[in-house]
Amino acid sequence: MTENADTSKSAAPRPTAAVNARRSFWLKQLHSWHWISAAVSLVGMMLFAITGITLNHAAQIPAKPVVKETTAEMPAPLVARLADFPDETTDPAPDVMVRWAKDAFDVNIAGKPTETTAEEIYVALPMPGGDAWMTLDRTTGEAVYEKTTRGAIAYLNDLHKGRNSGTVWYWFIDVFAVACVIFTVTGLALVWFHARSRPSSWPLVALGLVIPVVIALVFIH
Known part of the structure; x- marks a missing residue:
């Protein structure tokens, strides 16, 4: 009687159904998070991988800067309205200059810090893949806008580095990085699940x- 009871107890089935159900649940979750993060980060990952190569070989990739200079003259009544602007400041340009620059050069200088003296107002306008600046003579109203571009590769390289690319791109890089982390962590978890086979x-x-x-350790000093 005791022997039969022991035999019955040892022959009891293992709870494989519950284990398999949990494994199936986590595999589905990991696959879902893995492919969603892959889809979200796909284009960004391709961009950052390609620009990683172009940055690594920047010295071998020729880039011919293209410089475009435009001049204009601010009307005297508008120049007179700049008299109240401080002689020495880094404050953004006054609204009258912002509106005129938009009409004259199709450039937005609103909110940009200036290098202002009694003689001129200078605004630096850095951008991905190039540079630009505008200066205005406070006496004559003569203005110069110069823009330098270095080509598509330089533009993409600067996006990779987040150089002069603005707040929205700054946050995109953070979101993209999180998506890449999720992609790699879920990939590692899937490796762990399938490693036995x-x-x-x-x-x-x-x-x-x-x-x-x-x-x-060996080659970087």
Whole structure:
């Protein structure tokens, strides 16, 4: 009687259904987060990978700057309205100058810091892939707007670095980085789930860690 009871207890089925259900749930979750993060970061990841190469070979990629200079003259009544603007300041240009610059040069200088003296108002207008500036003579009203562009590759390289690309791009980089982290973490979790049936998984992961560490320790001084 005791022997039969022991045999019955040892033969009880393991709760494989519950284990499989949990495994199936987490696999579905990981796959969902993995492909969604991959879709969100796909274009950005391609851009940053390509510009990583172009930045690494920036010295070998020729870039011929194109400089365009435009001149105009602010009407005397508008120049007179600048008299109240301080002689020495870094405050943004007054509204009258902002509106005139938009009409004369199709450039937005609103909110940009200036380098103002008694003689002129200078506004730096840096941008991805180039540079620009505007200066206005406070006496004569003569204005010069100069814009320099260095081509599409320089533009994309500056986007990679977030150089002079504005607040919206600044936040895009943060959101893109979070999506990439989710993509890699869920990918690592999927490797862990499937590693038993794929023996090369962990050696490849380890290789991805060891290679940059060895390069950093041995070749970077």
